[in-house]
Amino acid sequence: MQIKKDDSLLLFIDVQEKLFPHINKHSELEKKLNQLVEGMQVLEIPIIVSEQYTKGLGKTVESITQKLDNQTPTFEKMTFSCMQNPEIATAIEQSGKRTIILAGVEAHICVLQTALDLCAEGFDVALVLDAVGSRTEENKSISVLRLQNKVAFTSVESVLFELCQVAGTEQFKAISKIIK
Template sequence: MITTEDTVLLIIDVQGKLASLVFNSAAVEKNIVRLVKACRILGVPIICTEQYPKGLGHTVAPIRELLADEKPMEKTAFSCCADEEVFMHTLRSMKRNDVLVCGIETHICIYQTSVELIEYGYNVHLITDAVSSRTKENREAGIHAIEKAGALLKSSEMAIFELLKVAKGDAFREISAIVKD
């Protein structure tokens, strides 16, 4: 089970025109927004990356606006883990073992990052309704390969309520409203 004390949310490359071209793009974006809002309420740290933003554009507005105080990490390698100096240093400094992975594209950046995180000893929780690729087939191939590498598959709602733990208090009321939206 994931906990707020041992989890980080990783949002990979939800940017530019590509974000609108992926399979089921509106639902993916909506689920990532829900994850960000819930993680903010629960105090779970968030890392956001952008693949070559000069060419591909920046993180889409609905997500970027929620992350206004955090600048996305720029990268050119497909795997976030290739950046030892910034990404891996930041992740290690958080001292958390569970990584909720979401973003695009499932069969490229999500896949390569997830496999390397597993190799580094992290517990990867792939948020299947918050990842996508340009084609449904590539999305499915990526999810299958990531699961085979050792990741746990979860929906955004499953992860949110697993972090929440109990159906009481202000956090529960706020998160219930987010999930119902």
């Protein structure tokens, strides 16, 4: 599966204040998530944000929130899968995008269940492996094993340059700066 700019959307799952510090290698993950968000903005890829039970887990971490504009749709959910939340599912459908790029936490719960539901609905799913995390590496690995024949695995750098497609452009230069 090739990830194409005109057919892609980033679904940014549950990177929240009270949960995120407990995620394995969260500092490295935060850097990758920030690069991904910045790159998607440069490439003008739409972003949808989900937040799981904000009363208990808080809002999206500040470093990400500062990069998002007020137009970024953010949805609170109680379901683990984003697709089981009618508002999020409707926003994805209404976007007209058929390739959903996934990033966030936790890989073995909300990200996994969302990916499975998206696949069942006929979407192409790209899982950004260095931009997903769980509290343990084992749980992240389990989700990767579960999804290995269903989704395309990618990395932040790979997906941004795949969406960019051409070197030498202003977008390429901006992406290169973000990745460094």
